[in-house]
Amino acid sequence: MNNAMLLEIEDLEVSFDGFKAIDGLNFYVERHELRVVIGPNGAGKTTLLDLICGKTRATGGRITFNNRELTRLAEHRIVQAGVGRKFQTPSVYENLTVYQNLELSSPGARSVLSSLFFRRTPELRSRIDEIARTIYLSDQLTISAGLLSHGQKQWLEIGMLLIQDPQLLMLDEPVAGMSVPEREATAALLNRIRENRAVIVIEHDMDFVKEIGRKVTVLHQGRIIAEGPVEKVAADERVIEVYLGH
Numbered sequence: 001m002n003n004a005m006l007l008e009i010e011d012l013e014v015s016f017d018g019f020k021a022i023d024g025l026n027f028y029v030e031r032h033e034l035r036v037v038i039g040p041n042g043a044g045k046t047t048l049l050d051l052i053c054g055k056t057r058a059t060g061g062r063i064t065f066n067n068r069e070l071t072r073l074a075e076h077r078i079v080q081a082g083v084g085r086k087f088q089t090p091s092v093y094e095n096l097t098v099y100q101n102l103e104l105s106s107p108g109a110r111s112v113l114s115s116l117f118f119r120r121t122p123e124l125r126s127r128i129d130e131i132a133r134t135i136y137l138s139d140q141l142t143i144s145a146g147l148l149s150h151g152q153k154q155w156l157e158i159g160m161l162l163i164q165d166p167q168l169l170m171l172d173e174p175v176a177g178m179s180v181p182e183r184e185a186t187a188a189l190l191n192r193i194r195e196n197r198a199v200i201v202i203e204h205d206m207d208f209v210k211e212i213g214r215k216v217t218v219l220h221q222g223r224i225i226a227e228g229p230v231e232k233v234a235a236d237e238r239v240i241e242v243y244l245g246h
């Protein structure tokens with residue numbers, strides 16, 4: 001086992017009524033790596049993230065995170081182990097301010113808020129300010145999240161995960177519906193986030209994949225058909241064939 005790896009997936013398999021959506025997958029992510037997973041519809045991308053975060057159970061193989069087996073852990077234990085997942089649609093609290101959304105997402109806030117002893121510590125305040133800067137929302141802290149643009153809501157949700165300080169952040173098509181400047185800002189954001197943690201991004205938008213400019217894994221029918229730098233993968237004959245066939 002290589003300790004440099006944060007996530008090690010070996011011989012992973014899941015079948016739904018005999019159909020193998022993930023079929024003998026070996027997939028490794030380093031500690032401070034930003035990995036893009038692409039593939040045509042039905043390739044198994046979302047299923048892979050579902051398996052890592054425990055939403056779907058594997059029918060074979062192992063998922064090891066920080067040398068700890070995740071395959072049989074409950075979903076909330078996997079979150080506690082340091083895995084954060086953002087789904088495609090933003091789910092922010094529209095009636096609360098940006099600041100409150102971040103505050104409520106901080107570790108332990110939900111249980112602490114219900115007690116009389118919740119303290120808005122200076123440490124939490126400066127952490128929220130720092131995250132707000134990272135996600136380009138410093139000037140929006142006091143406005144209702146419902147007033148943000150679609151792209152800003154996506155960033156806020158990324159911030160709500162960052163405040164929990166996960167070691168691995170998984171994002172499912174974060175730029176869907178974003179404008180070109182928002183998309184470019186998101187590529188820069190993800191590259192900054194990976195300085196402190198690992199990120200796995202599922203993506204369809206090849207312009208965005210090129211802007212991110214990191215290692216790409218191509219899935220097709222539950223298997224990896226290519227892996228490497230974006231230019232190499234985009235020139236791979238099997239990848240071109242699979243994409244043209246759809």
Ligand SMILES: Nc1ncnc2c1ncn2[C@@H]1O[C@H](COP(=O)(O)OP(=O)(O)OP(=O)(O)O)[C@@H](O)[C@H]1O
Nearest residue numbers: 016017020021039040041042043044045046047048
């Ligand atoms: N719970 C389930 N029960 C049965 N089949 C499923 C289930 N979840 C996924 N599948 C099937 O597994 C295959 C992979 O689906 P998945 O959603 O992972 O693909 P994807 O690569 O994320 O595709 P897309 O780009 O369309 O989101 C598909 O054929 C899908 O129909």
